[in-house]
Every structure is written in C-alpha cells, then in structure tokens.
Amino acid sequence: MTTFPTAKVMMANVTQLRITGTLIWKVNENSLSNYPSLKWLYLNKNKIQKIEDGAFARLYNLQVLYLSYNMIQRIGKGVFSSLQKLMTLYMYSNKIERIADGAFADLGQLKLL
Numbered sequence: 001m002t003t004f005p006t007a008k009v010m011m012a013n014v015t016q017l018r019i020t021g022t023l024i025w026k027v028n029e030n031s032l033s034n035y036p037s038l039k040w041l042y043l044n045k046n047k048i049q050k051i052e053d054g055a056f057a058r059l060y061n062l063q064v065l066y067l068s069y070n071m072i073q074r075i076g077k078g079v080f081s082s083l084q085k086l087m088t089l090y091m092y093s094n095k096i097e098r099i100a101d102g103a104f105a106d107l108g109q110l111k112l113l
Helices: none
Strands: 016-018 040-042 065-066 089-090
Touching: none
Parallel strands: 016 040, 040 065, 065 089
Antiparallel strands: none
C-alpha cells in the first residue's frame, strides 16, 4: 500500500485505526474525515514524508496519535489544528527538519509529545 486509503462511507463507530508497516508516504488533506469517532490512530512504521494541513480535520475526538518511525520532514501550522482533545503525540524516529511556528498551538490538552 503506497497511498492512504480513504473511506468511501462514514465510519462513525470506528474508535481505533491502525495502518502500520506500509509504504504510504503522504497523508492527504481530509484523508481521515470519514472517521469522526477515532480516539486512537496508529500511523507508525510507514514511509510517511508529508502530512498535508487538514489531514486530521474533523478528528475532534482523537486522543492519541502515533506518527513514529516514519520519514516526516516538516510539520505545517495546520496539521494538528483540529485536534483539541489530543493528549498524546508520538513523533520520535522521524527526519524532522522544520516545525512551523504555532504548529502545536491548538493542542491545549497535550500531555506527552
């Protein structure tokens, strides 16, 4: 799998989603918008290099996000902007070169980064 799978129908009851160990390299804007009830999202151990602003839009209930062991280079200001309930963000073992000013500004509940 090299592209992010976009759900064609609303997956309102899904609270956990694991996509690990794939060749996915990009998370597009609104890729996860059909998973409004997600609380845990595992996107670790892929080849993700780019996360577009708005990729996590509408994931208002997300509490834990795993992005470790990817190849992420940049974090834009709007990547995490809708994740007000996010408490834990794992991003270790990436290739981060630049984090935009204010990239984490909307994460008021964040306890662990």
